[in-house]
Amino acid sequence: MKTVKKAIIPAAGLGTRFLPATKAMPKEMLPIVDKPTIQYIVEEAIESGIEDIIIVTGKGKRAIEDHFDNNFELEDNLVKKEKFELLEKVKQPSKVDIHYIRQKEPKGLGHAVWCARKFIGDEPFAVLLGDDIVQAEKPCLKQLMDQFDETQSSVIGVQQVPDEETHRYGIIDPLTIEGRRYQVSNFVEKPEQGTAPSNLAIMGRYILTPEIFGFLDRQETGAGGEIQLTDAIQKLNEIQNVYAYDFEGKRYDVGEKLGFVKTTVDMALENEEIKEELYKYLAKKIKEQKMTV
Numbered sequence: 349m350k351t352v353k354k355a356i357i358p359a360a361g362l363g364t365r366f367l368p369a370t371k372a373m374p375k376e377m378l379p380i381v382d383k384p385t386i387q388y389i390v391e392e393a394i395e396s397g398i399e400d401i402i403i404v405t406g407k408g409k410r411a412i413e414d415h416f417d418n419n420f421e422l423e424d425n426l427v428k429k430e431k432f433e434l435l436e437k438v439k440q441p442s443k444v445d446i447h448y449i450r451q452k453e454p455k456g457l458g459h460a461v462w463c464a465r466k467f468i469g470d471e472p473f474a475v476l477l478g479d480d481i482v483q484a485e486k487p488c489l490k491q492l493m494d495q496f497d498e499t500q501s502s503v504i505g506v507q508q509v510p511d512e513e514t515h516r517y518g519i520i521d522p523l524t525i526e527g528r529r530y531q532v533s534n535f536v537e538k539p540e541q542g543t544a545p546s547n548l549a550i551m552g553r554y555i556l557t558p559e560i561f562g563f564l565d566r567q568e569t570g571a572g573g574e575i576q577l578t579d580a581i582q583k584l585n586e587i588q589n590v591y592a593y594d595f596e597g598k599r600y601d602v603g604e605k606l607g608f609v610k611t612t613v614d615m616a617l618e619n620e621e622i623k624e625e626l627y628k629y630l631a632k633k634i635k636e637q638k639m640t641v
């Protein structure tokens with residue numbers, strides 16, 4: 349029986365929706381309260397039992413490598429000041445090996461995944477995107493890995509989205525349903541408004557078999573002129589089962605501005621250090637707003 353031990357985190361995109369913040373800083377390093385988004389993703393992979401992570405980086409993404417490296421000067425300084433709690437927070441995760449590969453040009457998500465093919469070899473693997481942070485009792489990726497253990501097939505994480513948002517996502521056309529797992533007839537990338545075959549949207553968590561690389565090798569461009577992972581998944585589904593799994597948990601869209609701010613507010617309201625003051629501040633703001641409208 350095969351198991352999933354390796355994960356790819358593509359982080360080579362331009363992050364244009366967050367310009368100018370992302371001109372010199374990777375989008376994946378934007379902090380949610382006090383932790384960069386990519387760290388939430390790495391932590392989910394570790395909690396799910398992943399042993400090796402490869403981060404696909406690109407131009408201007410050095411800060412990601414520095415973040416997951418040891419910083420002896422900083423650690424030494426924190427020891428001297430006896431700030432042991434902070435020391436724990438800045439230490440490199442020890443339960444996983446993190447590797448890097450560069451995507452020379454941001455040709456799309458499918459291309460970013462393809463760049464990691466030699467590292468993956470002939471094994472099933474996970475892909476986690478930093479645009480989606482999921483808070484769940486059982487980590488989202490672990491839920492998909494359990495499905496893989498059962499089916500030995502590719503599994504794609506999905507959740508329901510409202511009608512007016514389907515054109516922003518990869519959408520599945522479900523065939524049959526068993527519990528939370530779907531057999532899928534079609535995977536469609538960003539369908540035009542009003543044409544989506546369902547409301548089940550692909551949410552940035554994938555378990556894929558290595559046969560996907562055979563389709564990504566062809567480097568065919570799709571929606572937005574990019575090499576789309578969803579198009580290769582659609583082709584993979586024609587030669588072997590690819591399931592979709594409606595995972596449990598609250599998903600945050602941190603890939604766009606409003607989603608990012610909502611995530612920050614929610615996470616800040618869970619942070620012991622600041623939650624009370626923030627709550628008072630928000631309540632005051634709402635009261636003021638009501639007075640002016």
Ligand code: UTP
Nearest residue numbers: 358359360361362363364365454455456457460
């Ligand atoms: P997005 O399309 O959301 O990221 O890709 P983006 O292109 O950086 O963002 P915008 O649209 O310009 O604001 C989802 C994930 O795939 C990675 C991104 O870094 C992001 O984590 N990606 C995307 C790559 O690694 N390479 C690419 O060529 C495209």
